[in-house]
């Protein structure tokens with residue numbers, strides 16, 4: 001057998017939970033667990049952080065800086081965007097960038113067609129049908145399109161008072177909206193129902209009523225505004 005090179009490092013020899021390592025004729029014993037933990041760190045691949053939705057500071061995103069007053073879609077007489085039969089206006093543009101967003105195209109502020117007087121008159125006429133319960137505002141981000149949303153809300157109230165209800169979906173939470181710019185707070189205060197919060201892919205649950213992930217809440221806006229500390233009050237018809 002050829003003689004071993006004295007400078008060669010021998011592979012570890014594990015006995016009684018000690019590892020014997022020989023380097024250049026010197027032999028040392030180290031704890032096996034410590035040795036494995038130290039070396040595991042050298043070989044483990046760095047973990048990728050999952051992308052999260054954006055978190056704006058209060059007032060960071062100004063609606064009129066971004067909104068092009070565009071509409072991604074208008075769906076009259078649908079049953080899925082809230083309680084009862086509803087007319088839904090999908091505004092264009094959103095900055096939250098939630099991974100797994102259900103409406104990627106509508107994140108673009110330039111997507112779709114302009115909001116016009118003609119469209120507004122059509123929406124008002126559709127909502128006037130006796131079987132329609134109300135208007136739903138979603139997107140995109142309605143609170144980054146406050147010019148359009150406040151305008152249609154005011155028209156619905158002027159024509160129908162509170163005989164029709166108004167729902168909105170938002171990536172902002174209730175607490176965030178209360179600290180937002182006056183146009184957003186004004187819009188919030190005129191709603192009946194807010195479905196709040198970003199879509200969180202890791203909390204996705206398709207069995208939830210009117211929501212995509214379990215962090216989102218269905219908030220009764222008018223009841224919440226009457227609480228002393230503006231605490232969010234959950235819609236009393238929530239089933240799940």
Ligand code: SF4
Pocket residue numbers: 053094095096097098100101102103104107139140141170171172197198199
């Ligand atoms: S808030 Fe809604 S529209 Fe905006 S990125 Fe998230 S899921 Fe999409």
